[in-house]
Amino acid sequence: MGRKRPEALRLPHAVIGSAPHSPRGFMDFDFDTPLELWDTHSSKFDSIPRVFGTDDRDVIPMWVADMDFAAAPAIKEALRAEIERGYFGYYANTSPVDMVVADWLKDRHGWEIDPSWVRYTHGVISGFGDVLATYSKPGDGVILFAPVYHAFYRQIEAMGREVVESLLKLVNGRYEMDLDALGAALKGHEKVVVLCSPHNPGGRIWSAEELRQLAEFCAAHDLILISDEIHMDLTFPGHAHVPTCVAAPDHIDRIVVLTAASKGFNLAGGETGLLIAPDKGIRTAIDKTILDRESSPNRFGIAMTRAAFESSGDWLDALRVYLAENFDIWKDRVGAIPGVSVMDMHGTYLSWVDFTGTGMEDAEIKARILNDAKIAASPGTQFGTGGSGHMRFNLALPRATMMTAIERLEAAFSDLQ
Numbered sequence: 001m002g003r004k005r006p007e008a009l010r011l012p013h014a015v016i017g018s019a020p021h022s023p024r025g026f027m028d029f030d031f032d033t034p035l036e037l038w039d040t041h042s043s044k045f046d047s048i049p050r051v052f053g054t055d056d057r058d059v060i061p062m063w064v065a066d067m068d069f070a071a072a073p074a075i076k077e078a079l080r081a082e083i084e085r086g087y088f089g090y091y092a093n094t095s096p097v098d099m100v101v102a103d104w105l106k107d108r109h110g111w112e113i114d115p116s117w118v119r120y121t122h123g124v125i126s127g128f129g130d131v132l133a134t135y136s137k138p139g140d141g142v143i144l145f146a147p148v149y150h151a152f153y154r155q156i157e158a159m160g161r162e163v164v165e166s167l168l169k170l171v172n173g174r175y176e177m178d179l180d181a182l183g184a185a186l187k188g189h190e191k192v193v194v195l196c197s198p199h200n201p202g203g204r205i206w207s208a209e210e211l212r213q214l215a216e217f218c219a220a221h222d223l224i225l226i227s228d229e230i231h232m233d234l235t236f237p238g239h240a241h242v243p244t245c246v247a248a249p250d251h252i253d254r255i256v257v258l259t260a261a262s263k264g265f266n267l268a269g270g271e272t273g274l275l276i277a278p279d280k281g282i283r284t285a286i287d288k289t290i291l292d293r294e295s296s297p298n299r300f301g302i303a304m305t306r307a308a309f310e311s312s313g314d315w316l317d318a319l320r321v322y323l324a325e326n327f328d329i330w331k332d333r334v335g336a337i338p339g340v341s342v343m344d345m346h347g348t349y350l351s352w353v354d355f356t357g358t359g360m361e362d363a364e365i366k367a368r369i370l371n372d373a374k375i376a377a378s379p380g381t382q383f384g385t386g387g388s389g390h391m392r393f394n395l396a397l398p399r400a401t402m403m404t405a406i407e408r409l410e411a412a413f414s415d416l417q
């Protein structure tokens with residue numbers, strides 16, 4: 001296509017994150033110095049009094065899936081340029097950004113798309129709503145593999161569809177789908193399947209074979225498959241995300257991918273998601289939904305998305321190393337608390353911790369973590385069936401803050417030692 005590929009993306013995939021190979025070196029990025037985030041309209045910080053009922057600023061926020069890190073320099077630069085221009089009207093002609101997105105997906109994830117497949121939504125969950133509105137009606141079933149990210153439940157219910165849970169099985173310490181059980185339980189009103197890939201809260205990357213089997217299942221039962229790949233860029237070094245469309249090329253006529261730069265680059269306040277549908281019929285139907293909603297892209301979110309994918313690959317690679325190190329320390333220490341088990345993960349920064357071995361009820365686990373450890377974490381019960389007895393902790397924070405959280409957790413459960 002003769003498109004110019006951004007310099008930052010030419011790094012060979014095999015060495016990404018494994019060494020300070022970037023021309024600038026990893027040391028340029030500081031994830032260690034805490035930022036002051038109280039009173040900045042950070043949902044993760046400033047919603048704590050409302051959600052957790054405490055004004056105590058000693059509480060460590062480990063709930064909302066944002067990182068406590070400043071964005072990559074190129075992203076701040078891109079916003080500065082928008083502000084300097086001073087024109088903030090409606091946004092049109094996404095094609096240069098479509099190409100940047102296509103290059104990123106190809107170079108980072110080995111997924112070749114046509115840039116014309118890309119649509120911009122007001123965040124991934126808004127795009128999820130667009131797909132549900134297009135491919136289901138009130139009363140239809142929408143399948144989720146539980147436990148899973150809680151906003152899917154709320155959106156499905158708010159739109160009057162029925163949540164159909166397919167329970168993930170725990171096999172050798174990791175989650176697996178049970179398509180035989182799901183097939184046997186289908187009632188015929190199910191229209192859409194939602195897969196979270198990589199998985200939130202389990203942190204695992206689904207294998208190509210698992211993805212292919214799921215796509216085949218969807219074809220056999222005439223279901224639309226939504227693959228939420230928002231965490232695609234947050235894999236630990238040595239692990240590669242598997243795009244569902246790459247794993248299941250024979251079924252791309254029923255797959256809609258929802259993704260974003262927002263998780264990998266910490267841009268969630270930019271409320272910009274990417275909806276990618278290889279099938280023309282799907283794109284036409286979704287375009288009508290988007291048009292009916294009079295929805296046009298967020299200028300600032302698009303500027304940030306572009307700067308992330310075009311020029312911030314080295315920042316991301318430094319981050320992936322930092323997050324993997326955080327997780328290793330966390331798993332060693334927290335996993336050593338009697339009765340507590342930390343699920344192994346391949347990526348994301350959301351650690352799924354099983355407290356069932358302590359014999360405590362959910363209320364006591366929650367109370368010890370909030371009141372004794374002074375940590376605001378996400379209760380597992382938010383993530384549907386299978387979440388009871390668990391808590392989800394966000395590890396995207398400076399190492400010293402995480403160490404304090406670990407020490408407080410050890411103390412809060414010290415009677416179990």
Ligand SMILES: Cc1ncc(COP(=O)(O)O)c(C=O)c1O
Nearest residue numbers: 065123124125126149196200230
């Ligand atoms: C799997 C998954 N999908 C979607 C979202 C939310 O995306 P957005 O804020 O773009 O709607 C999150 C946020 O944590 C998530 O983990």
